[in-house]
Amino acid sequence: MTTNAQSKLAARYGAPEVSPLQQWNETIDQLLEHRSVRAFTDQPLPDGTIEALIAAAQSASTSSNLQVWSVVAVQDFDRKSRLSKLAGNQTYIRQAPLFLVWLADLSRVSRVAEQHGVELEALPYLESLLLGTIDAALAAQNAVVALESLGLGSVYIGGIRNDIEGVAKELRLPPQVYPVFGLCVGYPSTERPAKVKPRLPQEAVLFHEVYSAVGKQNVIAEYDERLGAFYDREGMKAGSWSEQVVSRLSNVSSLHGREELLGKLARMGFGLR
Numbered sequence: 001m002t003t004n005a006q007s008k009l010a011a012r013y014g015a016p017e018v019s020p021l022q023q024w025n026e027t028i029d030q031l032l033e034h035r036s037v038r039a040f041t042d043q044p045l046p047d048g049t050i051e052a053l054i055a056a057a058q059s060a061s062t063s064s065n066l067q068v069w070s071v072v073a074v075q076d077f078d079r080k081s082r083l084s085k086l087a088g089n090q091t092y093i094r095q096a097p098l099f100l101v102w103l104a105d106l107s108r109v110s111r112v113a114e115q116h117g118v119e120l121e122a123l124p125y126l127e128s129l130l131l132g133t134i135d136a137a138l139a140a141q142n143a144v145v146a147l148e149s150l151g152l153g154s155v156y157i158g159g160i161r162n163d164i165e166g167v168a169k170e171l172r173l174p175p176q177v178y179p180v181f182g183l184c185v186g187y188p189s190t191e192r193p194a195k196v197k198p199r200l201p202q203e204a205v206l207f208h209e210v211y212s213a214v215g216k217q218n219v220i221a222e223y224d225e226r227l228g229a230f231y232d233r234e235g236m237k238a239g240s241w242s243e244q245v246v247s248r249l250s251n252v253s254s255l256h257g258r259e260e261l262l263g264k265l266a267r268m269g270f271g272l273r
């Protein structure tokens with residue numbers, strides 16, 4: 001590995017002493033540089049950007065080639081503002097020139113079946129909801145990789161699920177379609193450049209042959225320290241990773257309306273057997 005590659009790997013794990021990787025190329029190099037961008041310049045996107053990102057998204061694998069996802073590209077400022085309000089007032093939704101709303105979309109296959117006069121007995125199951133959600137996520141991540149290769153930045157917006165019925169109304173979504181997440185896209189501001197956020201050590205996430213969490217406590221404690229040091233370096237006030245996990249998940253109020261998802265999805269036409 002080159003010194004440059006080794007420093008990227010060290011940033012990814014917040015660990016200067018991390019063992020070098022034996023495999024490295026330009027794609028891995030770019031992937032390891034990912035960071036969420038929450039401040040954008042007002043530079044518009046070049047013509048054809050959306051289409052290029054969607055071609056990349058459509059190149060992702062899709063379960064049984066069903067392609068049960070869609071995306072709404074929002075550029076209108078007022079609509080972005082309304083979506084921002086629905087997603088917990090996250091200002092960067094308004095600021096980014098492009099806001100992509102990624103959808104699990106079972107409506108298209110339902111229309112195909114209707115044309116054939118066939119009832120889709122296998123559709124109203126939780127499995128279909130997972131199918132659409134997984135497809136949408138894989139497609140979106142391909143778009144993220146593509147946009148980063150073009151010098152653009154992005155941040156996913158899970159807050160779009162705070163009020164999926166409100167979002168459906170705003171985007172005129174038909175039944176059997178729900179917004180999985182949003183994605184703000186634009187040129188990263190150079191005033192507040194985002195940094196690579198260290199991840200858990202591989203020992204915490206990678207198991208060989210069988211799962212085993214035995215003896216992993218010290219791995220987490222070590223990561224708490226590394227992430228804490230990262231936040232200190234960046235002048236950010238944030239608890240350790242363990243504290244963040246607990247504060248994010250110990251109370252239903254942190255779900256901001258998403259605790260009602262099951263009922264909302266049922267009302268939006270998803271069968272959840």
Ligand SMILES: Cc1cc2nc3c(=O)[nH]c(=O)nc-3n(C[C@H](O)[C@H](O)[C@H](O)COP(=O)(O)O)c2cc1C
Nearest residue numbers: 034035036090155156157158159160181195196197
């Ligand atoms: C599905 C999903 C939803 C997310 N939702 C939000 C969000 O609503 N607001 C936000 O600021 N960041 C959101 N993020 C970004 C994460 O906070 C971010 O990816 C994580 O902290 C790791 O940082 P990094 O992407 O810079 O490596 C989301 C990420 C994912 C994958």
